[in-house]
Amino acid sequence: MVAQDGNNTSSQHEEELKVYSLEEVAKHKTRDSCWLVIHDKVYDVSKFLDEHPGGEEVLLEQSGSNGTESFEDVGHSTDAREMMKEYLIGELTEEDKKFTKDNGPKPWAYSSSSDQNSWRWCGASVAVCVAALMVYRALTR
Numbered sequence: 001m002v003a004q005d006g007n008n009t010s011s012q013h014e015e016e017l018k019v020y021s022l023e024e025v026a027k028h029k030t031r032d033s034c035w036l037v038i039h040d041k042v043y044d045v046s047k048f049l050d051e052h053p054g055g056e057e058v059l060l061e062q063s064g065s066n067g068t069e070s071f072e073d074v075g076h077s078t079d080a081r082e083m084m085k086e087y088l089i090g091e092l093t094e095e096d097k098k099f100t101k102d103n104g105p106k107p108w109a110y111s112s113s114s115d116q117n118s119w120r121w122c123g124a125s126v127a128v129c130v131a132a133l134m135v136y137r138a139l140t141r
């Protein structure tokens, strides 16, 4: 018979998150150990410095502190947000949390996988044109 023990090994990553204070995070601001906080989560991006499309400088600048605002200002894509999970090492202590909300990528930063978006815009534009034409014809009759 099939044993039903498949659900106790998955999705434990979130539960295993370590808790760090901002003070602890502030000790990691070098190339060898570069941590930063985004939306109250702690990321160790030391191994990502060379790969970051925005360059290592910006990451080093934000290291040891809260990079949420800069991260959101750039409007990182869905792909970037997926990528982050790889570098997640923990979260801030309750007292250090800012409880910022992750509103997802900005409209201009959707990843290429969501080409459907352009089609949606295209469809909407056609609909607006047709509606305008109908109104025009109704008014000029």
Ligand code: HEM
Pocket: 036, 043, 045, 052, 053, 054, 055, 058, 059, 062, 067, 070, 071, 074, 075, 076, 077, 078, 079, 080, 081, 083, 084, 087, 109
């Ligand atoms: C773990 C954290 C981060 C990851 C995984 C990440 C990933 C990425 C990726 C994949 C891109 C390419 C564009 C995109 O897909 O959105 C990018 C661009 C960029 N990132 Fe980050 N990033 C992180 C943190 C930060 C932080 C804290 C800053 C602070 C300023 C930053 C600044 C930038 C800039 C300036 C660009 C270039 C945007 C452009 O040229 O259009 N990133 N990042």
